[in-house]
Amino acid sequence: MLSDEQNRRLTQVGAGTPMGELLRRYWMPIAAVAELDDKATKPVRLMGEDLVLYRDQVGTYGLLDRHCGHRRADLSYGWVEGCGLRCHYHGWVWDHTGKCLQQPFEEIANPEARFKDRVRIKAYPVEAKAGLLWAYLGPPPVPLVPTWEPFTWRNGFVQIVFSEVPCNWFQCQENSIDPVHFEWLHSHWTRVLQGNEGPKPPPHLKIGFDEFEYGFVYRRVLEGQSESDELWTVGRTCLWPNCLFTGGHFEWRVPIDDENMLSVGWFFDRVPNEMEPFTQDRIPYWYSPINEARTGRWITTHIMNQDFVAWVGQGALADRTQEHLGESDRGVIMMRKRMLEQAELVAHGGEPKAVIRDPAQNACVRLPIIGREYFVGGYSRANSDKRRERTPGLVRRKDFPFLTGQPEEIRQAFRRAMGLDAEVPRDVRSPG
Numbered sequence: 001m002l003s004d005e006q007n008r009r010l011t012q013v014g015a016g017t018p019m020g021e022l023l024r025r026y027w028m029p030i031a032a033v034a035e036l037d038d039k040a041t042k043p044v045r046l047m048g049e050d051l052v053l054y055r056d057q058v059g060t061y062g063l064l065d066r067h068c069g070h071r072r073a074d075l076s077y078g079w080v081e082g083c084g085l086r087c088h089y090h091g092w093v094w095d096h097t098g099k100c101l102q103q104p105f106e107e108i109a110n111p112e113a114r115f116k117d118r119v120r121i122k123a124y125p126v127e128a129k130a131g132l133l134w135a136y137l138g139p140p141p142v143p144l145v146p147t148w149e150p151f152t153w154r155n156g157f158v159q160i161v162f163s164e165v166p167c168n169w170f171q172c173q174e175n176s177i178d179p180v181h182f183e184w185l186h187s188h189w190t191r192v193l194q195g196n197e198g199p200k201p202p203p204h205l206k207i208g209f210d211e212f213e214y215g216f217v218y219r220r221v222l223e224g225q226s227e228s229d230e231l232w233t234v235g236r237t238c239l240w241p242n243c244l245f246t247g248g249h250f251e252w253r254v255p256i257d258d259e260n261m262l263s264v265g266w267f268f269d270r271v272p273n274e275m276e277p278f279t280q281d282r283i284p285y286w287y288s289p290i291n292e293a294r295t296g297r298w299i300t301t302h303i304m305n306q307d308f309v310a311w312v313g314q315g316a317l318a319d320r321t322q323e324h325l326g327e328s329d330r331g332v333i334m335m336r337k338r339m340l341e342q343a344e345l346v347a348h349g350g351e352p353k354a355v356i357r358d359p360a361q362n363a364c365v366r367l368p369i370i371g372r373e374y375f376v377g378g379y380s381r382a383n384s385d386k387r388r389e390r391t392p393g394l395v396r397r398k399d400f401p402f403l404t405g406q407p408e409e410i411r412q413a414f415r416r417a418m419g420l421d422a423e424v425p426r427d428v429r430s431p432g
């Protein structure tokens with residue numbers, strides 16, 4: 001059980017709060033690169049700050065104050081030009097550093113005054129990596145955007161999925177170090193929702209947690225398995241400070257503000273060897289709804305949707321003064337302790353964990369990965385489903401089990417990439 005004060009410290013994300021300052025030491029994914037191909041500006045709310053993301057006509061990304069420095073119009077309704085973003089209200093132009101480049105009427109009325117040199121707006125750096133756009137809201141020097149190992153993999157079908165979840169980010173991140181929930185929230189509940197079909201899921205017999213440079217590893221032994229299985233010897237990763245990494249996918253819990261979170265999923269599906277080489281010129285993205293239009297109830301059919309139901313069910317901001325923690329929560333306790341301690345460190349001017357500044361180290365940042373050889377080397381379609389049966393996650397998926405609402409064209413692209421329409425000869429599948 002935590003005190004009110006500790007609960008606040010763990011959850012508040014505004015500038016100047018302990019956790020807000022800790023989180024501002026890390027790059028946050030806020031959009032897909034392909035999103036700005038479709039529309040050049042995107043309103044973004046990040047850690048309680050209202051911003052606008054854009055890409056101008058020469059390809060420079062900017063992340064600016066949502067409100068124009070003139071009379072505060074909403075710059076997400078502005079338009080991009082050769083260089084910078086032009087406000088739709090009186091035409092002032094801002095560049096990615098927050099500098100004012102043009103003030104059309106001021107320049108006619110009083111060209112000598114160079115008023116534009118005296119006004120600036122808030123601006124943050126943006127970088128593209130792995131099909132995502134990343135923002136850094138912290139103080140200089142700006143660290144590197146991590147090149148997590150899967151970002152370097154080839155021959156995979158990658159897709160990015162966003163969902164807006166109306167609760168605080170930290171209860172979502174606590175789920176990243178909670179192995180036992182999988183058995184109940186996913187395996188048992190899915191069985192119940194489907195009318196108790198199929199065999200009962202194996203119970204957890206043993207769990208373990210370890211801290212490492214980039215977060216924590218959680219391990220499990222399920223009934224029928226042993227300590228020589230990779231679920232125990234390798235484990236899965238609660239990636240510092242706000243991500244779950246399972247081996248094949250990442251789920252970032254990006255704070256929108258104290259009571260809302262943007263779930264950013266990055267999913268890698270290795271294509272079978274017969275389908276190599278496979279490359280994507282554009283990593284597709286989509287937004288997944290979280291409630292049913294007809295009833296307003298949360299959607300429960302997909303794995304991450306089930307997680308969302310648990311998280312929002314804890315309240316917009318979980319009240320940790322009312323809880324009763326047990327053995328299954330050892331990882332959660334460990335993470336809370338480290339978070340509070342790291343926030344304190346930052347408040348005293350220290351450098352927190354997992355900030356990457358060395359380019360050599362960042363060429364490829366290795367993480368614990370169950371079945372690494374499967375993701376890297378691939379497999380032949382003929383034996384794709386044999387040896388991995390015992391390890392959840394290592395199967396050639398035929399559909400997308402994580403989130404509801406995948407657009408049909410992405411489903412089709414995935415099936416083509418995976419060779420799932422195998423009965424159709426390849427030259428017929430992709431004419432020209």
Ligand code: FES
Nearest residue numbers: 068070071087090
């Ligand atoms: S409010 Fe933006 S130019 Fe006037």
Ligand SMILES: [Fe+2]
Nearest residue numbers: 181182303307
């Ligand atoms: Fe889950």
